[in-house]
Amino acid sequence: METGMITGSLARPDGRLCFDRLGTGPDMLLLHAGGERRRVWHPVMEHLARHGCRAIAYDQRGHGDSIKGRAFALPAYGEDTIDMIARLTMPVVVGASLGGFAALLALADAATEANVAGLVLVDVLPDPDPRRTLRFLAPLGMDTSPLVADILGRRDQLRQITRRLSLPILAIRAGASAGIRDSDADRFLELAPQAQVASVAGAGHLIARDKPVELAALLADFQRSDAVRDRRTRGPRSAG
Template sequence: MHVWTGANSVRIAGDVWGAESAPLVVLLHGGGQTRHSWRGTGQELAGHGYRVVAFDARGHGDSAWAADADYSQDAFVRDLACVVDALGDPHPAIIGASLGGNTGLAAVGEGALDASALVLVDVVPKTTRTGFERIQAFMKQKPEGFASLDEVADAVAQYRADGKRPRHNAGLAKNVRKSASGRYFWHWDPQFLATREADLALRHARLSRAARRLRAPTLLVRGASSDVVTDEGVAEFLDLCPHAEYVNIEAAGHMVAGDDNDVFGHATAAFLERHLANARRAS
């Protein structure tokens, strides 16, 4: 595990794959997830010749909880800029899912980062209230904690589009924390949810402006059964960002990278190869 300093000295924890001299790809997970959701993608992209970094957002996983409970969009953007600055590559490719996609879109579209490429995973400016509320309900369940990892696996299966349980409880354990009482809690700060409603009210206008300003090669990946991103939301984004490429993964829902990791990984690697091949070969 690597550690960097984010905005306001928040401790940011992450993993790194690949050679230090290779072009940088930064992976940003969704709300309530941790960097471990990117392990398969990180390994695959490193195998294609990239230096890949996945870090826990503030308040998630092994990163610190914000003492001032600042989980605003701006705070996540500032953390990303801090980590990229520490890594020493001013032109990273950014791959962000859900919350991480919001962060990547805002950071690149508003000029906080000069990205070499941007991949948005089931996130566009216009998302559905239904999908947002289902995510909120999933994250708010069991405030008293889970009795076992099997209970956690059941909860994840109920949320996933395909209804499948995670294959290994050992991997699932990285997304929860075990209390002194022996019960399992999600591995994120409960205060994180307090900002979500306010951000939703403002995000469409802000992220629409950011999308219009995108100049970097951009790929939108949607899970076909997602209840967060609709065909209408996709069409609006492609109108805002006409140069963007689009992939619709039939077997996936909102948790695209986890629902069909192989298809997602191959699509992303092919996109980066088309746009970053010269930089990768030069490394």
Template sequence: MSNPHVTLSGHSGHAIAALTEGPEQGFPVLLAHGGGQTKRAWKQVTAMLARHGFRAIALDLRGHGDSAWADDGAYDIVDFAGDLVAIAGSLDRKPALIGASLGGLAGIMAEGEVAPGSFASLTLVDITPQMEAGGVTRVVGFMAAHAREGFASPDEAARVISEYLPHRPSRKASSGLAHYLRLKPDGRYYWHWDPAFIDGIMRRNAERGDGSDYGRGELGEAAARLALPVHLIRGGSSDLVSPEAVAHFRALVPHAAYSDIADATHMVVGDQNDAFGDAILDFLMRTHGTEIAA
């Protein structure tokens, strides 16, 4: 493709940056990352999908990466869901949606509540309506810790990431980390996402008194209405989605396929990219294989 970097229109025209890969007429697959990530989280996945004839469209969710920030602080799940619905509706056919964490929550709400029938299938990456409070607290705590004050250097940011992901080899700042940081006039480096996003999550969690209940009732109701093909992928060592949460989800969505990725935490894609790729490709080929452009 001549220009893989595009800007798409989310809800009410909100500017959403995206990276596309694969044949123009290939079956479209939208990829929505987790909170605090960007479209780069799917780099190896989009290449794999493209090789198999899919048209991969990796998004920067609102307030993240190169997408526009919400001046009105509109970072509720329904806002992210509205963007996904708008983008899906702009394509020439219904896309498959793969959503990790925040992207998956938005997918559940989009298909189960906002606009049923928007997607051809839904893959949820280590996310269910029921979440472990400790896992939610750890994720939110990491994002909030340096949201306002930033870092003195990329190496400091790399150290903080290593402490958050102790199971991965420690390393100094790489060129890839530069895509997640912004150097501001004060000489400090800040995450690429809008601090108002995490402020909103912390405020809502405080109001509920339990970080595990991220709209669980509403999300559970939306999940129970999912009629399209669904695939739940769990990190085998996830501290956010427990086996009990999986059982709860499978009771809500009994037709859902299920994959458990061994030796992967909540950060499934980064921990076990090859195994994750095999799992999503198997589901997509079984579900949409006959629709892939030659």
């Protein structure tokens, strides 16, 4: 039985991706936002472990201790995520901002989707408004990032992927941010009618940092939901 944080790495063709793991129970893969590191998830992981989950958080490429190369376009992140998921058993995949886009691109692969019990998008939707996104990122100096341009250019692709998904989905909005408007949420629910939308009061875009306890509670509830449990019971072979 795991009693403390375990650190490890996943070999990729061009280097290694570093991760932390905590807890025992059903797997939950945590993918951080751009400019963050896996440690932003540590408070969330501690609460998830107490809720009977095994949480795994990676430094995505170009971040923290992981490989720095090929960090300018989303496909590399999607390929990494496919490899992460392949090492787990029917995880719930949680993606914040950049992590959400990486998760969606990974789920375009049918075999990967079949091995995922559920998807949580944390203050991110498949088709962000380009003007609002760039306006938000400008004070951070990220509005001219090639990665941002690549993601915004994939809005139609990410919408199509979302429309095809059959797995349970939860979108969590930041209550103190105007990043996701009601009209955005309505558009998302048209793409994914099986999805649910929740919000975390008082949280900004980085919900894991601002409200880790509240976020962990929503994730644990989703993990225990009938839809996720049923999909996990059916297993990867019948889920696709």
